[in-house]
Structure formats: C-alpha cells, structure tokens
Amino acid sequence: MDQFMPAIALTGARVVVVGTGEAAENKLRLFRTSPCALVWYAMDRDTPAPADLNANTEIVSGPVPETAFDGARLVFIAIEDEAVARPLADAARRAGALVNVVDNMVLCDFYTPALIDRGAVTIALSTGGAAPILVRDIRSAMESVIPKGVGLLASAGRSLRGAVKQVAPGVDDRRRFWEFALRGPAARVADDGDEAGTRRALIEALDRFRDGEAQAEGIVHLVGAGPGDPELLTVRATRLIRDADVIVHDRLVSSEIIDRARRDALRIDVGKTRGQHPVPQEKIIELLIEHASQGKRVVRLKGGDSFIFGRGGEEVEAVRAAGIKVEVTPGISAALACAASTQIPLTHRDDAQAVTFVTGQPKAGGPELDYAALAAATHTVVIYMGVRTAAATAQRLIEAGRDAATPVAIVENGSRPDERSFIATLATLAEMVERARLTGPAIIVIGDVVRRAPEQVPALARELKERQAA
Numbered sequence: 001m002d003q004f005m006p007a008i009a010l011t012g013a014r015v016v017v018v019g020t021g022e023a024a025e026n027k028l029r030l031f032r033t034s035p036c037a038l039v040w041y042a043m044d045r046d047t048p049a050p051a052d053l054n055a056n057t058e059i060v061s062g063p064v065p066e067t068a069f070d071g072a073r074l075v076f077i078a079i080e081d082e083a084v085a086r087p088l089a090d091a092a093r094r095a096g097a098l099v100n101v102v103d104n105m106v107l108c109d110f111y112t113p114a115l116i117d118r119g120a121v122t123i124a125l126s127t128g129g130a131a132p133i134l135v136r137d138i139r140s141a142m143e144s145v146i147p148k149g150v151g152l153l154a155s156a157g158r159s160l161r162g163a164v165k166q167v168a169p170g171v172d173d174r175r176r177f178w179e180f181a182l183r184g185p186a187a188r189v190a191d192d193g194d195e196a197g198t199r200r201a202l203i204e205a206l207d208r209f210r211d212g213e214a215q216a217e218g219i220v221h222l223v224g225a226g227p228g229d230p231e232l233l234t235v236r237a238t239r240l241i242r243d244a245d246v247i248v249h250d251r252l253v254s255s256e257i258i259d260r261a262r263r264d265a266l267r268i269d270v271g272k273t274r275g276q277h278p279v280p281q282e283k284i285i286e287l288l289i290e291h292a293s294q295g296k297r298v299v300r301l302k303g304g305d306s307f308i309f310g311r312g313g314e315e316v317e318a319v320r321a322a323g324i325k326v327e328v329t330p331g332i333s334a335a336l337a338c339a340a341s342t343q344i345p346l347t348h349r350d351d352a353q354a355v356t357f358v359t360g361q362p363k364a365g366g367p368e369l370d371y372a373a374l375a376a377a378t379h380t381v382v383i384y385m386g387v388r389t390a391a392a393t394a395q396r397l398i399e400a401g402r403d404a405a406t407p408v409a410i411v412e413n414g415s416r417p418d419e420r421s422f423i424a425t426l427a428t429l430a431e432m433v434e435r436a437r438l439t440g441p442a443i444i445v446i447g448d449v450v451r452r453a454p455e456q457v458p459a460l461a462r463e464l465k466e467r468q469a470a
Helices: 021-029 082-094 132-143 150-159 161-167 171-182 185-191 195-210 235-243 281-293 312-321 334-342 390-399 429-436 448-452 454-469
Strands: 014-019 037-041 058-060 072-078 098-101 114-118 121-125 219-224 246-249 266-269 297-302 325-329 354-359 379-384 407-412 420-425 442-446
Touching: 014 021, 021 037, 021 072, 072 082, 082 098, 114 132, 114 150, 121 132, 121 150, 150 161, 150 171, 150 185, 150 195, 161 171, 161 195, 171 185, 171 195, 185 195, 219 235, 219 281, 219 312, 235 297, 235 325, 246 281, 281 297, 281 312, 297 312, 312 325, 334 379, 334 407, 334 442, 379 390, 390 429, 390 442, 407 429, 407 448, 420 429, 442 448, 448 454
Parallel strands: 014 037, 014 072, 037 058, 072 098, 219 297, 219 325, 246 266, 246 297, 354 379
Antiparallel strands: 114 121, 379 442, 407 420, 407 442
16 A cells, blocks of 8 residues: 555554564554553563553563454554564454554555654654655654644644634634634743643633734744754744744845745845845844734844844844844854864863954944953954954954964855865965955854864874973
C-alpha cells in the first residue's frame, strides 16, 4: 500500500504488539496516551517494561498463543526474521486485524506515521514506509516550532464550541472569533500549561467578541534574526515570525528567514546601507506603532541581535512610550556567529581575559572609542561595521600601545554559504581590507585569540614550543 491508514477510533480497541527490543518499544510508545486496550507479547520473560508504557498495557511473556489476535483491531509485529513474522502476520489477518510488520513493507497492511503528540492535537507524518529516518528528521524540525500548548488550547476550545455557536451562529463569525481568540492571551496561557487559565482566557475572549471588542491587542516583538543562517534562529524567533501579521525587516535579514512568515503576512523592507536610508529611523518607529495600534502582531526583524548596534533600544523606548506592549527576543549576534564559524574563541585563558564589542561607525559628534583601554594585550576587540574605518582604527590602536603584530581576522558574511575569512595583523589590516574587496557585512576580530583559528594552529604550536625551549 502507498499510504498509511487513516486515523481510526481506538477507544477500547484491542491493539497487540509482538516482539522485543527497540522496535517493539517504539510501537508501544505510539499508544502511550491512547484509550486502547494494549497487549504486549514480549516473548522474553526477562524483558523489562519501558518506564513510559501505557498504564493499561497487559504484558504477556512466553510463546504467542493461537488466541493472541482474537478481537484485535491493530497488530504490530516487531520481529526481523520473516520466517517467524509471516505466520504471525497471517494469523492476525485471519483474526480480522490490520497488520504492520516492522521494516517489511510487503507484509504490511498499513504504515505507522511519525507522530507529534500535543494531546488534543496530533500530527502524523509518513513516507509510506519508504524513508522513516527522513520522517523522523522532519518531525524533529516541526516539534521545535509547534507550541507545546496547542493541545491544551484545542481541548479548551472544544469545550466551548456550543457557547461559541450561540454567540457566533454564522460560519464567518465563528471563523473571526477563533482567529481572535486562539491567537490571543489564551495561547500564551496554554503554553504555560495552565488548563483553567486557558479556558478562562477563551471565555474572556468570547465575552469581548459578544460585546463587539473583537480586535486583538497589538504587540511589537523585536526579534534578533541572527547572522543569516535560518538554522541559527531561536525556536521562539521562528514561532514569532510564523505568527506575525506584519514583518518589518532590515536588509541583512535573509530571504530564507523572511519566507518563514505566513503567506498573508505584510512584509515591509526598511533596509539601510551606508549613506542610503530610504526609510528613516523615525519612520520605522512610526510603522511599528501604526500597525500595532491596529491590533496587529508586529515583528521587527533585525540582523544579529536587536540590542547590539541595532538601535533596538531606541525602538523599544518609543513603542513603550506609545502605550503599546513590546517584547524582545534575542538573536545570535554576528560576533558570536563569526567566531563560531571560524573557530576563533573570543576569550581564552592563555590569550584574552576580556572581549569588547565596538562599532566602526559611532554617532556623529559622539565620544570616541577608548583606544587606550582597547590596546591591552589580553583584550579581544570585535568591530562591527568597521571595514571603511579599519585603517584608522588599526593606526589608533598601535599608537595607543597595541603591538602592530597583533593578529586580526576579517570575517565576511559569517555563517552564510558565501562566508569568507582573512587573516592579517594590525600593521597589514588596511592592505588586507583593500585586497579582499569586501562587499558583504563583515566583522573584524583583533587579538591573540585569532592565532587559535584552525589554519593558524601549526604556527601557534611552533611558537609555544619555542617558548618552552627558551
């Protein structure tokens, strides 16, 4: 058969599992929360029962009797030896059961999907037995973004269906209510596992809907989108992007990340480049407030982390001053991503006891960097947006006492497929920047930790050996 069987009612149904080992235990776990009558023919008297077994499971050791499959609706046979498995499968079919033999598609009447179990919400995934490992990986990816409270939310919603029909008799009215209710405070309460609170929040939403207050409360989420690799998004960031009504994003946020938003979400590009600010910062703030005031869930997506040279602090203060709720979700900053990608530790017990993030584009008329503090030999300096000012920065650090031979790394498009990295010294930094012809966002790392990069390790090892010899 090409597909797994449709979902069937299992309340009181007899389900039989035959066999031992991991395969059998995995089948037993499928029915961990099921209201079925589960029977496990373990065949091995010494087989310990898994700790997470369904409480209603009957465990039978020893040979499988002729009556084992009487009245069974589903039978799972976890036995690799086809000579043993086939007769059992035939006997189960004669008893009227549907049969699944592990890793034997020919003997299967149906295939078991990978399940995402959220209580009242169950999601099944299958490749029809063709690639179970692939399904497992897909399930893992989906589990990371499906809120843990959706089952509780669905259960609470089911208990209110009658009341909702009275308040919203029309199909369109009910659709508007559920969109309003399920995306509101009840969802957050459900994620906390508060069953009574979830029901209470849905009742409050129904009262507001009845009174004509169906507009959801607007909110602005400042979300760090990381350095560009979608796999470096936090789980929370992924969920917020998916649920957003409006996405306001910077130029450095990759299309792969923006495409994770709903198809009907409004996307607003407010990207800036050096000297080109088509959407001024004041207008960006106005957009956030405007859409949130309409009851929208607004996600302000920024490359890296919102609070590291992203002007996130200004936006939070302005939104808060407008009386709109605002929340901040951190992202992996460019410095951390570039360091990890190139395997350059930003601190190291032998090389650096401190690290400082600085901007190569300070506010016009603002204070200058404290080059004397940054010149300490045991100090790592990470410069954002510093390519154009690299020559001047290197010169000022040398003048402040930093050794001109201090190693420097330049990492462009860190964590992305087109990442490039270059090694120089403070003395040769300007020359390296010119030769590299950098076009993407780049981070500059200054300090002895750069010698810990994989391609630099042989030279570092020689140096350490020479020190020991001396």
